[in-house]
Amino acid sequence: MKKTNQLIHDVISTAKKHGVIHLDSENERYDGKTLTVNGKDLVNFGSYSYLGLEIDERLKIAAKEAIDKYGIQHPSTRAYFSSPLYKELEGHFEKMFHAPVVLSTCLTTGHDGILPVVIEEGDAIILDQQVHASVQRPARALQLDGITVEIVRHNSMSDLKKNSKN
Numbered sequence: 001m002k003k004t005n006q007l008i009h010d011v012i013s014t015a016k017k018h019g020v021i022h023l024d025s026e027n028e029r030y031d032g033k034t035l036t037v038n039g040k041d042l043v044n045f046g047s048y049s050y051l052g053l054e055i056d057e058r059l060k061i062a063a064k065e066a067i068d069k070y071g072i073q074h075p076s077t078r079a080y081f082s083s084p085l086y087k088e089l090e091g092h093f094e095k096m097f098h099a100p101v102v103l104s105t106c107l108t109t110g111h112d113g114i115l116p117v118v119i120e121e122g123d124a125i126i127l128d129q130q131v132h133a134s135v136q137r138p139a140r141a142l143q144l145d146g147i148t149v150e151i152v153r154h155n156s157m158s159d160l161k162k163n164s165k166n
Helices: 002-017 057-070 084-097 107-118 133-144 157-165
Strands: 034-037 040-043 124-128 148-152
Touching: 107 133, 124 133, 133 148
Parallel strands: 124 148
Antiparallel strands: 034 040
């Protein structure tokens, strides 16, 4: 584990030294395509916004209306008290997917709640070494229950193929 931690530290330090990570945007408005970093306008290839929903005017207007009605967050766990917006949105997704849907308020709680439900005895989990920590933590917890968890080098198809044969 010490070697892995050192490797991760070295990769992050090198990337930071070369100015490719831990950057701050200078934009006052985000257009979904470009970022200004160190005075240079750059195309943003690091976004995981595949649909551009965060800049869709219809969604921005609807979000502002929802904030006016309900505030900026729902101050309760869904197990106790749920905002009417969840039920409405889940209904739309259920129509779309023709299946029951439960929405999570954030990525971490979604992974914590879903992975233990969908992973069963006899299954194995293969994780990319750079997968989000919110996936790694419940996977490690499932390992305590006897689920095999393997980590492969980032984007290494050869490691993935080796693990798929085991």
